[in-house]
Amino acid sequence: MTPPNDPSEHRPATDPDQPTTLPTTDRPAEAERDDDGPGAEVVSIETARAGRHPYPPTTPAPESPALEGEVVRVDLPGGERRDWLTDLENKARTRRPIVPLWLRSRTEAVHTLRWVGVHYAHVAGYQATRTPLYAGRLAARSPRGLVRLVGGMVKWTFDLEGEPVRLAAVQKADPENYLKLSRQRDARVRLRVPATLGALVTLLIVGIAVAAAPTSAQWGALAVALAVLGVVGRPADRPLIDRAVIPASVEKLTSDIVIRALTALGIAGITQAMAKNPKDAIRFVAPITRDGPGWRADLDLPYGVTVGDVLDKRDRMSGALRRPLGCIWPEGDPSVHEGRLILWVGDKDLSKTIVKSPLLKAASHDVFKGIPFGNDPRGRLVTVPVIENNALIGSLPGQGKTASVRELAAGVVLDPTAEGWFHELKGSGDLDPYEKVCHRYVSGIQDEAIAYAADSLALLRKEVMRRAAALKTLPPDLCPDKKVTRQIADKRSLGLHPLVCIIDECQNLFAHPAYGAKAGEDAEFIIKLGRALGVVLILATQRPDKDSLPTGISANVSIRFCLKVAGQIENDMILGTSAYKNGIRATMFNPGPPDKGGDAGTGYLVGATPMPKVVKSAYLNTAETQLIADRAYALRRAGGTLSGHALGETPAPAAPAHDLLADILAVVAVSEAKVWNEVVVARLAELRPEVYGPWMELEADARAAQLTTALKPYGVRTGQVWGTPEGGGKGANRRGITRDDITTAITERDGKKGSGGAA
Structure with a gap:
């Protein structure tokens, strides 16, 4: 309800093409002081419209930062004039291919044509080998065909198919309809009897001509007659020709099936998008087509959903599509964006x-x-x-x-x-x-x-x-x-x-x-x-x-x-x-x-x-x-x-053969019961620089760890041992080896080799 003092009650209707009267409250204070009028000014409607959108589409906005409290428009107005070339480029951004997918590469085209050729060659060979079987079926069904043919001709000639209708008229005591049906039957019979007699005479003449023809023509005519009679006498539930290829019971991939499968994956982004806008949440960018031995669907997932999210649910997609897991192959196309999904569903399980x-x-x-x-x-x-x-x-x-x-x-x-x-x-x-x-x-x-x-x-x-x-x-x-x-x-x-x-x-x-x-x-x-x-x-x-x-x-x-x-x-x-x-x-x-x-x-x-x-x-x-x-x-x-x-050549090794355990005994004297790992590595590098030299390039802790790792296959463990640096210094506990452990490992290893050789 409008308040009684609302100025809108007394505001006159304005023509949009006429000048617009603006209230004085919309003008700057300076205009009010300088204006001698009654408190309002007349401005052009173009000026008023320009005030709503200060920056036309063709004029860039100034780069100066917005003042505090100033409204900054981030979307261009929707009514601007558009360039037809720009519209055409936007519409033609994704063009459908002129050449089918299977003809784009020579390899795939040859593969497809080979498959088609093999398929029809198999069908032709299958049916050719069963020609005697089909001939036997036709011969066996020909008597039934002859009976059907004769019976059909008799029914047609004497209009016997209308007999039940005439009997119904008699049972209803309807003489008018009966007489009408009788006259119709008599007219049909008068026309059909000569036609039947003509057909019989023609068959008789053909039979006489065949009887006088060579034996091959007689057998050919007999084969044709048996074939025709066999076709006429075929049972409705038993086809003459067997299928050479049993069609696979694979459900055709449709957009509804794809959307149903994606929705069943339980991905939050898809579920929310489908709840808000089920029609446009999943957008198909191309028709679902046959691609090789399977179906291909190209689509854009909802905003924020990536192909990786779908790949994690491939097993659930298999259940949703009712196909084996080896038939479901989703993949992405990062060249477009991370949400572009190419779903390929095969007819056969790849595994x-x-x-x-x-x-x-x-x-x-x-x-x-x-x-x-x-x-x-x-x-x-x-x-x-x-x-x-x-x-x-x-x-x-x-x-x-x-x-x-x-x-x-x-x-x-x-x-x-x-x-x-x-x-x-x-x-x-x-x-x-x-x-x-x-x-x-x-x-x-x-x-x-x-x-x-x-x-x-x-x-x-x-x-x-x-x-x-x-x-x-x-x-x-x-x-x-x-x-x-x-x-x-x-x-x-x-x-x-x-x-x-x-x-x-x-x-x-x-x-x-x-x-x-x-x-x-x-x-x-x-x-x-x-x-x-x-x-x-x-x-x-x-x-x-x-x-x-x-x-x-x-x-x-x-x-x-x-x-x-x-x-x-x-x-x-x-x-x-x-x-x-x-x-x-x-x-x-x-x-x-x-x-x-x-x-x-x-x-x-x-x-x-x-x-x-x-x-x-x-x-x-x-x-x-x-x-x-x-x-x-x-x-x-x-x-x-x-x-x-x-x-049969045996080239010499590029590096000298060596034994880690023997090398350690060579650099650790008998008097040294326990030695730090880093000291052993330094001596090994001096003994065989081509082998152990890279170990010395590591940090001190890494050197000790390297020797520990190298000794594990031999069953030798390292631990904290007391020692002093070479050349003198303060003693300390550091990771090292015990010489007796090395000797024991060599003895056990050589013993196993000796027993193995004796065996």
């Missing part, structure tokens, strides 16, 4: 799929073109570039790490110009089939095998330095980019052919008390400098921690493949810092072999493709590996590229 290696039937291979490694969830081949790269593979035990190494090794040995240095430090013989084509090879977990692998890294370091000098001398026309190419590698006299060093279970090398530190330094040197020189290092480990995998190595490899790991730390050690935070999580895979519901062989591949990709590596069993090795041996023998271990 149940066995990927066959294309190298199994390859006559040879070129490592400069990469090595076929496995398939992504959509069944597309993934190739790993080898030259100018280094690779790191990690997982829990039994998750397919060695099988992945086998596949890469197969590509190496099938290139007769590539030189393989293979080290299998588990002692299981998984790489033994390749031994006969390797320049250097060892399999074992003993100290001798570890020393051999350490020697290889030392030799590789020297080789990298030699190649760097050799590459520098090549003319620019042969080597314009100062890196090894296929053309340079083929010139065997230059010695710049590809050299691939594989170390499986590398943690046994890098964590070794005697060889680990130096091997880690050599490996880091090779990784940093060897990539352009044709030297490739492939490392595999089942214990990715800072002690077993030096950070200088894990931080510099360019290609990483991580199968199932236990936690975030192991995940980031293999895949790189912040990989887990960015949603690249190998922890989501199930442990165990595929026959027990595990994802063995499946992992995240980073660095080989533009975006991180889930890949299932190809599997080669021992027999298949042996076939590839035999083929590789024949190639190398024909090309004269067998060398080193393959020819």
Whole structure:
């Protein structure tokens, strides 16, 4: 209700196109004093509107800071004139592809066309082999077809299908309708009888003509007649032709199903967004399409929700979509933003799929073109570039790490110009089939095998330095980019052919008390400098921690493949810092072999493709590996590229053999019962600087800890012992060794070796 003195009651209606009268209270005080009018002024409506928006869209606001109490407008007015070109650019920011996804790459197009061809070839072959069965069915059903045909003709000719209606008229005593129906029946019969007689005469003439025709025509006509009668006589519930392919009972992916699944994940951001605005909380940026053997949905998650949040709930999404876990593969697209989700739902469980290696039937291979490694969830081949790269593979035990190494090794040995240095430090013989084509090879977990692998890294370091000098001398026309190419590698006299060093279970090398530190330094040197020189290092480990995998190595490899790991730390050690935070999580895979519901062989591949990709590596069993090795041996023998271990040569070790316990006894006199660790390290470094020299570069506490760690495998413990600094000084208790413990350890070790030899 308006107050009686409200001036709005007496305010006249104003025309928006006429000048507006403003109250005097809206004017500055100076205007009131200078105005001779009755307390109001007339201003233009344009001036009034301009006062509401002091800065037009085309005029930038002044950069001076806002005064206290002044209203600062942060949104531009909505009624400004817009440029049609700007509108067009905004609308066309995301264009749908003209070419379908499966035609964008030659590999995927060939794969799709091959699948279609194989599918229809299977259908044609299946039906062709069952042609006699179908002919028998038609012959068996032809009598029923003849009866149906004759009965149908009789009913049609004499209008017997209308008989029930005429009987109903008789039962109702309705003579008028009966007479009408009778006349209709008589008219139909008069027309249909001649037509039936004509058809019978025609069939008789055709029969006479067939009887006079050759025998082949008679059999053909009989076959056609039986086929027609068989089709007419087919049962409604028993089709003639069997299905060659049973359709999969896979539910089509729709937007409603995707939204239902995402809502069921229990993510707070999605739940809140769906409660506030269920229509626009989850926005699909492209239609859900068929992509390979599955469905693909591209969508934007609600504000504040990232793809990593969804990856953590992959098992719950499997339950929400009612599909096996191996069919659910969400991934992000950080090139757009962290909330862009690409959900791919496959028809088949990836864990149940066995990927066959294309190298199994390859006559040879070129490592400069990469090595076929496995398939992504959509069944597309993934190739790993080898030259100018280094690779790191990690997982829990039994998750397919060695099988992945086998596949890469197969590509190496099938290139007769590539030189393989293979080290299998588990002692299981998984790489033994390749031994006969390797320049250097060892399999074992003993100290001798570890020393051999350490020697290889030392030799590789020297080789990298030699190649760097050799590459520098090549003319620019042969080597314009100062890196090894296929053309340079083929010139065997230059010695710049590809050299691939594989170390499986590398943690046994890098964590070794005697060889680990130096091997880690050599490996880091090779990784940093060897990539352009044709030297490739492939490392595999089942214990990715800072002690077993030096950070200088894990931080510099360019290609990483991580199968199932236990936690975030192991995940980031293999895949790189912040990989887990960015949603690249190998922890989501199930442990165990595929026959027990595990994802063995499946992992995240980073660095080989533009975006991180889930890949299932190809599997080669021992027999298949042996076939590839035999083929590789024949190639190398024909090309004269067998060398080193393959020819039975035993190169001298790059570093002198040594025994830590014996070295300690050599530097600790019999009169010294107990000695500080740091004193022992200093003496060892003086005895063998090439081995123990790096220990002296550590801090004093780190030196003592290094010796403690080195003695653990021998069962020797260190503790607090009393001693004085060499050269005199104040005595103190520090961590040290007891000489008798070293002597006892040597006696026990030599006794075990002696008993083992006698056995």
